[in-house]
């Protein structure tokens with residue numbers, strides 16, 4: 001697991017994703033070259049200048065792939081919205097992630113490691129846009145498994161029903177919701193999470209979940225910016241999971257619009 005700062009700010013962990021992006025870029029350039037080179041002679045039969053024209057198009061495509069990769073790496077490295085960060089987020093989420101998952105599978109990299117790295121990369125891009133929102137437009141989404149399995153209270157839908165006995169992290173999360181005046185919801189799955197998002201219309205979502213659910217949620221929610229925070233699973237998946245409260249607070253401090261922040265604890 002990474003620290004909250006690693007997930008909530010443009011810090012390492014995305015290294016794996018960046019490396020795989022480089023490999024993917026090389027594969028793309030090689031494919032583009034082959035796509036030009038193999039039919040090259042056939043093209044000359046149609047028109048003598050056609051191989052050169054197609055060659056120039058392929059060079060432009062290769063240049064765009066390399067430029068895009070370089071720009072992505074630079075944006076996440078310096079944490080600033082250089083140019084077209086929103087579009088790059090779209091490229092990473094919709095195009096690069098599936099290709100990188102495929103490359104990772106071929107070279108034998110664990111899917112969850114790639115997903116963790118993707119979440120870190122996504123967080124970097126969201127944060128590089130310096131996106132801020134008033135607390136009432138920020139939604140903190142939690143997985144159901146974060147609640148103590150034997151708790152008799154149903155906090156799905158309304159986290160404030162929690163009587164704060166302290167047997168699970170929900171207690172601290174209720175305090176955070178009050179302190180930062182943000183909406184916190186517990187969702188039992190992707191469908192309910194989508195329903196909550198449609199109802200609350202947030203400007204930014206701070207989601208806690210496992211790698212798989214975070215990756216799916218970030219993809220589903222695009223263009224809505226989502227900052228992902230991985231949960232911890234000391235007892236295995238989907239059972240009495242926990243989240244580091246400091247990671248939530250660190251992320252909230254980065255995205256809450258300070259003039260409207262009603263936090264008692266933030267500086």
Ligand code: SF4
Pocket residue numbers: 147148151152153155162163164165166167168169170171
């Ligand atoms: S802290 Fe709240 S949600 Fe967790 S076990 Fe106690 S009452 Fe239930």
